[in-house]
Amino acid sequence: MSTFEPKIVAFCCEQSGFPAAEMAKTLKLKMPDNLELVPVPCSGRIETLYLLKALESGADGVVVFACYEENCKYMQGNVRLKSRVGYAKQIMTKIGLEQERLEIFHVATNSGVKFSEFLMQKADQLRLLGPNLGKMA
Amino acid sequence: MYQTVYESKTTAPAPIHLKPEVLIIGGGIVGMTVARELAREGVQVVIAEKGETLGGGAGDLRFFYDRPADVRKWMGELISALEGEGNIHVLKGAKLKRLDGQLGRFQALISTGDGKERTLSPSAVVVATGCITLPAEAMGDGSGCIGSSEMEKLLAESRDLPLAWKGQPLKTVTFILDLTNDDIKIHTVNAIKQAVILQEKGCRVAVVARDLKVSASGMERLYRRAREKGVLFFKYDDPPVVSRSGGGISVEVQDMSVLRKEERETVSLPSDLLVIGETFAADPETLELCRVMKLRAGADGALMGDNPQLLRVMSNRRGIFLAGACRFPQVITESLSEAHAVVQEVKALFHGGAYVPANPVAEVDPLKCAVCYTCVRLCPHAAIGVERYGERNVYSAPAEKDGDTLWGAARVDTAACFGCGICVAECPAKAITLYQ
Numbered sequence: 001m002s003t004f005e006p007k008i009v010a011f012c013c014e015q016s017g018f019p020a021a022e023m024a025k026t027l028k029l030k031m032p033d034n035l036e037l038v039p040v041p042c043s044g045r046i047e048t049l050y051l052l053k054a055l056e057s058g059a060d061g062v063v064v065f066a067c068y069e070e071n072c073k074y075m076q077g078n079v080r081l082k083s084r085v086g087y088a089k090q091i092m093t094k095i096g097l098e099q100e101r102l103e104i105f106h107v108a109t110n111s112g113v114k115f116s117e118f119l120m121q122k123a124d125q126l127r128l129l130g131p132n133l134g135k136m137a
Numbered sequence: 138m139y140q141t142v143y144e145s146k147t148t149a150p151a152p153i154h155l156k157p158e159v160l161i162i163g164g165g166i167v168g169m170t171v172a173r174e175l176a177r178e179g180v181q182v183v184i185a186e187k188g189e190t191l192g193g194g195a196g197d198l199r200f201f202y203d204r205p206a207d208v209r210k211w212m213g214e215l216i217s218a219l220e221g222e223g224n225i226h227v228l229k230g231a232k233l234k235r236l237d238g239q240l241g242r243f244q245a246l247i248s249t250g251d252g253k254e255r256t257l258s259p260s261a262v263v264v265a266t267g268c269i270t271l272p273a274e275a276m277g278d279g280s281g282c283i284g285s286s287e288m289e290k291l292l293a294e295s296r297d298l299p300l301a302w303k304g305q306p307l308k309t310v311t312f313i314l315d316l317t318n319d320d321i322k323i324h325t326v327n328a329i330k331q332a333v334i335l336q337e338k339g340c341r342v343a344v345v346a347r348d349l350k351v352s353a354s355g356m357e358r359l360y361r362r363a364r365e366k367g368v369l370f371f372k373y374d375d376p377p378v379v380s381r382s383g384g385g386i387s388v389e390v391q392d393m394s395v396l397r398k399e400e401r402e403t404v405s406l407p408s409d410l411l412v413i414g415e416t417f418a419a420d421p422e423t424l425e426l427c428r429v430m431k432l433r434a435g436a437d438g439a440l441m442g443d444n445p446q447l448l449r450v451m452s453n454r455r456g457i458f459l460a461g462a463c464r465f466p467q468v469i470t471e472s473l474s475e476a477h478a479v480v481q482e483v484k485a486l487f488h489g490g491a492y493v494p495a496n497p498v499a500e501v502d503p504l505k506c507a508v509c510y511t512c513v514r515l516c517p518h519a520a521i522g523v524e525r526y527g528e529r530n531v532y533s534a535p536a537e538k539d540g541d542t543l544w545g546a547a548r549v550d551t552a553a554c555f556g557c558g559i560c561v562a563e564c565p566a567k568a569i570t571l572y573q
Contacts, residue, residue: 042558045558074555
């Protein structure tokens with residue numbers, strides 16, 4: 001089990017999550033080895049299908065980095081995301097996937113440290129959970 | 138390597154021509170300042186004022202806190218400067234009935250006081266409607282208790298006379314602040330400003346407040362001056378108790394300046410008059426305006442509460458700017474700086490005479506659109522409408538659509554689209570794409 005390195009797909013809102021990721025990179029903070037960043041213009045751009053497809057095609061965990069509520073540049077994008085994540089979680093429960101594999105994390109542009117800390121925590125959590133059984137690959 | 142959610146497109150979006158015309162809603166101090174500055178730049182300005190006179194909410198104000206000038210005189214000069222300006226047209230008794238179109242092609246239907254209706258086509262709209270003040274909530278039976286705007290009037294009227302209220306000489310005045318609207322500084326500013334004037338007239342003044350908010354420019358200095366002149370300041374956690382006996386009013390407040398709780402004493406302030414800050418509330422007419430203009434109002438009715446991702450004067454629609462007390466009740470210097478910010482924004486927008494969309498823009502494929510209105514309803518920037526694409530008015534299922542039988546489809550206005558992609562994610566027919 002010690003060789004298992006969970007694959008994390010992180011959707012990053014370009015208004016908050018993505019600058020935080022860049023900051024984490026500039027500061028050379030610790031990041032999980034198997035990480036894929038997907039920048040999106042607003043977290044409201046993320047469809048339920050995106051989240052489930054990511055899990056289907058090889059991700060062990062999906063994280064969405066969104067702005068804090070009331071801070072969305074497009075007013076309500078992150079509120080819409082929240083309901084979609086809720087829906088995706090319902091589907092995941094039905095097919096027997098763990099809820100922990102999908103999570104929203106609210107960040108601001110200047111929270112590079114939080115960004116990396118959260119991802120490292122998530123990687124540890126997923127390492128304990130084991131590989132995602134739902135993936136097709 | 139990153140993945141990306143944008144599709145690329147080779148044809149650049151067409152620039153939107155902007156003619157220098159601006160509609161300002163609200164002829165208060167902010168609307169007038171914006172109008173004057175824009176007119177100087179050669180912009181054609183129309184002010185739509187709901188009342189019969191210009192001036193708005195600042196009419197209650199008689200003194201500036203940071204300069205000796207008379208507000209009335211200053212405002213009179215501003216109004217006469219506006220009247221002499223050829224680029225400014227003022228509509229009185231005006232009401233905005235409809236606002237169609239987008240940046241550069243707004244169509245505003247305005248009814249005026251004389252019963253006529255007219256259509257304007259401004260390139261940009263500035264909303265500066267202000268807020269309303271509710272009467273001060275009286276403490277106890279309400280006798281000997283006035284609001285701060287009434288105090289302002291009293292001070293202005295007795296400029297050279299000894300102070301008197303209802304025929305009685307005024308010796309002691311107590312301000313009680315922060316009973317409502319705890320989070321705005323306008324009461325603190327007014328109270329300290331009035332306290333200094335009262336103290337100069339030989340009155341003994343105490344200010345009882347939950348928190349004194351002196352974060353406006355020059356306020357720290359004014360507060361120090363008030364302290365030097367002998368104004369007493371008390372802080373409270375529990376609202377002070379007011380008792381009336383034998384014609385006099387006594388305000389009892391705990392002295393919080395002692396650190397140890399058990400050593401705190403109750404101080405009794407005998408006063409001839411209590412001054413209480415008025416409550417500010419959102420104007421119901423502004424909320425109606427929000428509905429007409431598809432602007433976003435917060436839970437408290439304020440337009441666009443502070444969002445760190447947006448500049449202060451920006452609204453959720455491109456080409457519509459907000460300034461002044463319709464955003465939140467504010468001190469006049471703050472309102473004026475917002476007015477100047479709006480002027481800068483409008484000038485930046487009109488610079489070059491055209492707006493070129495620079496951000497990603499969503500586009501609807503009319504062949505896939507089922508006209509479900511999902512995107513029209515959810516677009517936070519009101520950038521999507523439904524248009525007829527074909528000539529024949531026949532409904533056809535999305536699969537059977539072709540160039541001739543199109544009944545209608547949603548269309549994203551490139552001028553108004555901010556490129557957030559919310560509609561792309563939400564479209565059930567997957568008919569919308571985000572192009573970079």
